[in-house]
Amino acid sequence: STANDAEASINPANRNEVVGYIQRSTKEDVDKAVAAARQAQKAWRKLSGAARGEYLYKIANILESRLEDIAATMTKEMGKTLPEAKGETMRGVAILRYYAGEGMRKIGDVIPSTDNEALMFTTRVPLGVVGVISPWNFPVAIPIWKMAPALIYGNTVVIKPAQETAVTAAKVIECMDEAGLPAGVVNMVTGRGSVVGEAIVNHPDVNGITFTGSNATGKRIGQAALARGAKYQLEMGGKNPVIIASDADLDLAVEGTISGGLRSTGQKCTATSRVFVQADVYDVFKEKLLAKVQEITIGNGLEDGIWMGPCASESQLNTVLSYIEKGKSEGATLLYGGERYTENGGEDGFYVQPTVFENVTNDMVIAREEIFGPVLALIKVDTVEEALEQANDAEFGLSASIYTKDIGNMLSFINEMDAGLVRINAETAGVELQAPFGGMKQSSSHSREQGQAAIEFFTAIKTV
Known part of the structure; x- marks a missing residue:
């Protein structure tokens, strides 16, 4: 690639080592990705939850088989130690398997009607296209804990990983490709937040945005999403x-x-x-x-x-x-x-x-x-x-x-x-994948990620 449309990912342990090159994409690239996601969503949502789960199991197995390479890439690109990187990658595998199983769980209730001849129940439907904007500190776990529930509940995804760790993110997306995930179901666009992130957040065909990162950026995303009526989920800082x-x-x-x-x-x-x-x-x-x-x-x-x-x-x-x-x-x-x-x-x-x-x-x-x-x-x-x-x-x-x-x-x-x-009697860091995760006050948009709580964001209830 020419210098204009690619940027180097540098190893923070040695600024002279280039881990890889990342495309600096444009708003037009985002438009193409969203169009592909929107097109793919029609068939993807029609699959049974079990069928979508099969893809997630397959992705998990491929990710596990590539554990050493992906963890080493994460360490080179982000700096965390190799044992931590391996632990995080295995957590990604576990999250995929957890949500694969969610494809078989209940998505509604039967509610008694005042009319004794009526059957009334609820079901859940996907949002449509979900924009995922993920940070550099957990380059495998966070993208997966956003993408896996989005996918199992019938949404398609456009993801913009942080530029600092986009090589690691690309290796995760490769696992999805190798698993035979249908074209357009997951689309990665790399580049500057001010270009790619903005384009995802403001795109009229992106129905929901899930973001982890700084408070300042999160607030801007929330305001932009609110302005056009998109659903949004923000995970921000802590002290x-x-x-x-x-x-x-x-x-x-x-x-x-x-x-x-x-x-x-x-x-x-x-x-x-x-x-x-x-x-x-x-x-x-x-x-x-x-x-x-x-x-x-x-x-x-x-x-x-x-x-x-x-x-x-x-x-x-x-x-x-x-x-x-x-x-x-x-x-x-x-x-x-x-x-x-x-x-x-x-x-x-x-x-x-x-x-x-x-x-x-x-x-x-x-x-x-x-x-x-x-x-x-x-x-x-x-x-x-x-x-x-x-x-x-x-x-x-x-x-x-x-x-x-x-x-x-x-x-x-x-x-x-x-x-x-x-x-x-345990440290503040570390949350289990099957439990809801999120904060109070300025730490989140009052929503929760992970576990069965994820269904609340990635679907809407339909009463029948």
Whole structure:
């Protein structure tokens, strides 16, 4: 391809390595993709759910057979470690199999009519063409958890994956092609969000849009969809708290805080970012946390023994570093890290040290805005009630966790924590594919993804 219509995908562990080239498509390409999806949907929706499920099973098997290659590509393109990339790819396989089975489940109810001679029931019908706009941080799992339910319920798809990880996305689409999915049922268009994303969102023949990404972009998509009456589903940011109560198992709490906050270099919408610790265990927790953070190995995620890879791109690295500077200037105390990591050949990659701040107050920018990097903010509190109040004082409400052995603390947390996913004695990150996923407040459009909840977005109820 010529330089005009292709762009290189760079390995964040080594900026000199090109992982592949991605087409920079146009609005015309989107028009063609939508037309193909609209045409294919007529026959696709007529298939039985079981028949559509067979395709999903086949795609799952092919994806599983290509696990090593796709996971390695993900690590090269996005930076997460190879074990994490393999885990994510296997999760994609599991999601496909889960939704393949959904093709056989009930899609309606019989409702008694006041007329004893009438039969009244509900059924569900597909939306039509669904636009999928997916982010770079889970380049296999998120596209699949949007596409699989869209497909099983009879929709066709136009997907725009993030440019940063479009080579990985293309390999997932190849599995669909190899499975013999009918032409036009899934259409991938790569390119700039400002061109391709806009064209999908504003296209009159796109009936629904499912998006995961930043709040600013999500809000624009919601407004554009609303303006033309399309259905939309937005999953956006998080500023997820963990509460460490004084009776917590501190070793377990440290492990969950580090895994939730720093794994995948903190690039998860469910990543732990604010750590509320009760004063009487604060010093011991801090000491244990810092001892563990110092053991983290940083480097190319393809290498054995590496725990944390680079930020996914240079711009992401710069964003994280600018938040770290902001934290220092706001008066937070930097306990660990806070610099670019350039050892062991790291100067050619977009590495940052895992970073821990203390003396953070809940009104500082580093405690309010989503950083999307390996930065933890320690906040000392006297009581669990105080921790809950401050944890809820955020514009986001995606995930939250508490470490405690006290049933009263657990129940207060479950009842009062304003988040779509709450976990007890487990990290904030990680959600199971068969359970609904989504947030409160600014974290989502009040819809839920995954599990059986997905049917609510991808279909409409018809009463007969």
